[in-house]
Structures are given as structure tokens and as C-alpha cells.
Amino acid sequence: MSPPPGTAALVIIGNEVLSAKVVDENGPWLLRELRELGVEVRRVETVPDEIPLIVEAVQRACRSAAHVFTSGGIGPTHDDVTIAALARAFERRVVTDARSLELLREKIEGKTARRMNAAQLRLAEVPEGAQLLWDAQSIFPVITLEQVVILPGVPALFKQGFLAVRERFRTSPIFSRAVFLASSESALAEHLDATVAAFPEVGIGSYPRFDDADHRVKVTFDGRAEAQVAQACEFFVARLPPGAVVRTA
């Protein structure tokens, strides 16, 4: 069974994230971008720089979602294992991409009159059958293999790479409404249950707060059918006692 269209999964590859040396900013940034494009993200998995774990995570992501994005592990050093892992995940060989090699030669040998070393040659390696998109400004190409877009982990390069392919993923928008409430979640639960039952196509979430905000609960309504989202929101609000709603958005 192939994953539903308009869905995505993210695989964040990096010991530096798991060891709290850096806070991943690529995941949250891409979640916002994909939401804006109407894409529903089904999972985000952060894994170490270890080929077997990346292979499993990528295969799981491919079963979960139509589009998969990886962040990190691209480069010439020992801890850059994403290309090898992707090749293994799809049972491909790792091959040298002729165009990448040519561009790297121009850049490196042209400038320095030195031969490329083994590490530099690795930069031209891709899983066999991958598609490469070279952008005039970019240091790395955007590499795609089947449904997987392979992006570098350095945030500026990650963003540049995604923005070069962004419009490929746009789909029908997800509409959203929110109601901010003065009631507790316990008082709302029966009305939420009734709304969930009446509008099975609308995603409904309930988010309490325990601070001094102007509301105690935010309820959200999400879906691709704008009228249904609005109706679900109105159905819910109509069930509530007077004074329950602080504001809507």
C-alpha cells in the first residue's frame, strides 16, 4: 500500500542533535514550510550517524509518507554516512556522479592546481539512480532518490536546498480554525467528543494551559475542506455555555 499523497516524513541525522551540542532548527523550519504547502507531516525521527539506524528510519519514513526529507550526514568525513545509508535503504550502489565531479574539479583543481583528494572525490558520490539539482549559488546539489530528498544539515544549506525544490510539494491547503476557551478541558471533553463524532474528516486538537494566559484551553480544527472546518468549529461553539469562548481565530 503506497502512502497517501500530500504527506511527508522527516529524518534528522545527527549525533550533534542527540547529544544536545546543537538544537535542530531544520526540523521545525521544514515543518512550518510543509504546513504552508498543505503537506501533512506524519513523523519526524532523529537518529545517530549510524548506517543501520538511518536505513531503518528512511525505510519507515518511506512507508509512512509520500515525501521524505533527510537532514544531515552529507559531506566528506567519516561521520557523513547518509549517502551510503540511502544507497543501502534502496539497494543501490554508490556511484560517482559525472556532473558533480566535473563541477568539483572546476572549483577545486581550477583554483588550487592540486588534484582532488579522496575526501573531495566522496563529495561527488550518490546512490545510483539519484537525481541531482545543481543551483548556481549552492555548494551542494539537492539530491533526490525516489521519494527521498537528501539535504545537508548546515541550516543555511538545508534551507537553500529545500527552497530550490519547494514548489514541487505544494498541494491543496489545510484550513485551520482555533477557539480559545475559559473552561477546563474536563468541562469541554463531552462537547469535543460530540464534535469529533459529527465531523470525522476534521482534525480536532485540545491544548490546555496552566499559566496566566487569557484562556485555559485552545481547541483547533484542521482540514482540507474549508466549509467542514468552519462547520465543525461552529458546531462545537454552539454547544458551549455562555461565556465559555474567550476569542476565536
Added chain:
Amino acid sequence: MSPPPGTAALVIIGNEVLSAKVVDENGPWLLRELRELGVEVRRVETVPDEIPLIVEAVQRACRSAAHVFTSGGIGPTHDDVTIAALARAFERRVVTDARSLELLREKIEGKTARRMNAAQLRLAEVPEGAQLLWDAQSIFPVITLEQVVILPGVPALFKQGFLAVRERFRTSPIFSRAVFLASSESALAEHLDATVAAFPEVGIGSYPRFDDADHRVKVTFDGRAEAQVAQACEFFVARLPPGAVVRTA
């Protein structure tokens, strides 16, 4: 095969994170805390509020790591399914915890002279066999089931809950050294390979930058044996040409 001691995995449960309505702050915060305690985090998985996906993620986390932490999905509404998912993951029934029920009764019925509703009764439900830690200040108990610590998603409550059990997880510290370099990763790769081969117990990472920072690459050395970490760092630095090192930390 049981997972190695001193390891952890995180399962972040929440449609609101995947749909970019909020940026998860519990994951990054807990990664820093666990690092400080010497715990090695092996994976972080963010999944929707869907029982089958939570069950799979929790079971995978339990195979990967000695300690598992979940964030979110605790509460009285339809989208709070973590207790049900944990019960299913461990093949337990969902039962009402007598002490929780008593505390909720005091709090809710004592104040309002009303009977608890069905949603409020759900707040006392736990997987059978779970351990509960009630803290005087807290609204929710910290629930543990086998190796899993079940924490609420609201950041203030998540932090309060973890801090109540934090010291249980402290283990031998992870030592870290860093070298900041003026060279490119390609020029460093052979020296990194030699260091990785000579110090198999030390985790070595290489992180390039492409901005105007004072260095082009940061190389990190991590391990539980402080002397080995220092030796690996010195071994690497000694191989480099003069001027390569900008600074160390």
C-alpha cells in the same frame, strides 16, 4: 538483547508539533538534561496522536534504549491517547489508580461540591502496574511503566515532572573536547579517519560552517573515559599542519 545502560530514547506525541502549531521545546530541553546526566540519547521520534503509531514508537524506543520518555497526550480529551497506547504497548489493561482518584476527588469535588464527570475520571486512569509519583505542587503525577516515564506535553508540567525523577537517571559522565579549525573538512578527513581508527571508543564528529565565523570546521571528541577523549584530541591535533587549529575547548 536488552538495551545498553545509560541510554535513552524520546517519543514526542503531538499533532500540534507535526503541524507546526507549536515548536516542541520538551525534546531539546530533555536532550540537554540527559546529556548533563551522562545519558546517551539514541533516538527521538515525533508521532501523531494515534494509538498504533505511538505503540510502535514506544516499542521501538524500548528496544533502543534503557530509558524511554514520552511527552504529551496526557489529559481528559479525545486526543489524549498516550495512556491507552502505553497500555497496549505493554499488553496491560487501563485501570483507575485509587490514589489519583482520591486526590482528584478532594481537588474537584471538595472545591465544587459537584460529582466528577467522565472526563475527570479519565485523569485517574493508568496502565495496570504503573508506578505513580505525586508531587505536592504538581497537577499531574509522574507515571512510570517499566522503563518508560510518561510526561505531560505542557512544557512547565513536563519539566516539573522530569525534575522530580531526574536523579534516577544520572550515570557516569560523558566527557567532551572540541577543536575549531581553519581548514576545510576535505583537508581534515584523512586525519579524522586515522583518529577514528586509533580511538574506537571515542565518538568523533566533524561540523563544517560556511559563514564568516572564526573557524570552518568544529571537531568534537566524546566519551566516558576522560583520558581517552583527551588523547584522541591530542592525537588528531598533532597530525595537523601548523596554523590549522584556531582554538580548542
